[in-house]
Amino acid sequence: MNIFDIIPGIGTILEKTVTKKGDLEKIKVEDQVSDVACDKCGAMMVYKMGRYGKFLACPNFPECRNTKPILVEIDAPCPKCGAKLLERTSRKGRKFYGCEKYPDCDFVSWDMPVKDKCPQCGSYMVKKYGKGREAYTMCSNAECRYKEKQEGKA
Ligand SMILES: [Zn+2]
Ligand SMILES: [Zn+2]
Numbered sequence: 001m002n003i004f005d006i007i008p009g010i011g012t013i014l015e016k017t018v019t020k021k022g023d024l025e026k027i028k029v030e031d032q033v034s035d036v037a038c039d040k041c042g043a044m045m046v047y048k049m050g051r052y053g054k055f056l057a058c059p060n061f062p063e064c065r066n067t068k069p070i071l072v073e074i075d076a077p078c079p080k081c082g083a084k085l086l087e088r089t090s091r092k093g094r095k096f097y098g099c100e101k102y103p104d105c106d107f108v109s110w111d112m113p114v115k116d117k118c119p120q121c122g123s124y125m126v127k128k129y130g131k132g133r134e135a136y137t138m139c140s141n142a143e144c145r146y147k148e149k150q151e152g153k154a
């Protein structure tokens with residue numbers, strides 16, 4: 001018996017399995033359950049995909065129509081009050097960073113603040129991306145504009 005008699009057959013079987021699996025996954029998109037409880041009915045909220053990205057929705061929809069934005073904490077404290085900073089999405093779908101104490105603290109930034117302070121003036125620094133997507137950090141103080149290249153991957 002020749003080995004090549006077997007291999008083409010295997011190829012066909014594999015192809016069929018892949019197609020089948022793809023179809024299955026399309027139908028069975030299960031909502032990913034979060035660890036956030038719905039504050040209206042207590043059910044564990046699930047992640048949904050919306051126009052502006054992911055958000056949390058109550059699994060008891062349409063009986064309960066509660067939704068919540070996903071709060072992403074970033075690894076830098078609020079430069080104004082030291083509280084946590086959260087990644088948010090503006091109504092136009094643009095990302096920005098705001099203080100968790102809002103509206104008590106009105107700190108917002110379009111660029112992601114980083115932990116390190118500017119070595120020249122002590123202001124907070126933000127993460128920026130150059131034309132080639134290379135990352136660097138820049139001082140938030142318009143009169144300073146101190147720049148630092150990020151090590152490693154862009
Ligand atoms: Zn609910
Ligand atoms: Zn703050």
Ligand SMILES: [Zn+2]
Nearest residue numbers: 118121139144
């Ligand atoms: Zn500076």
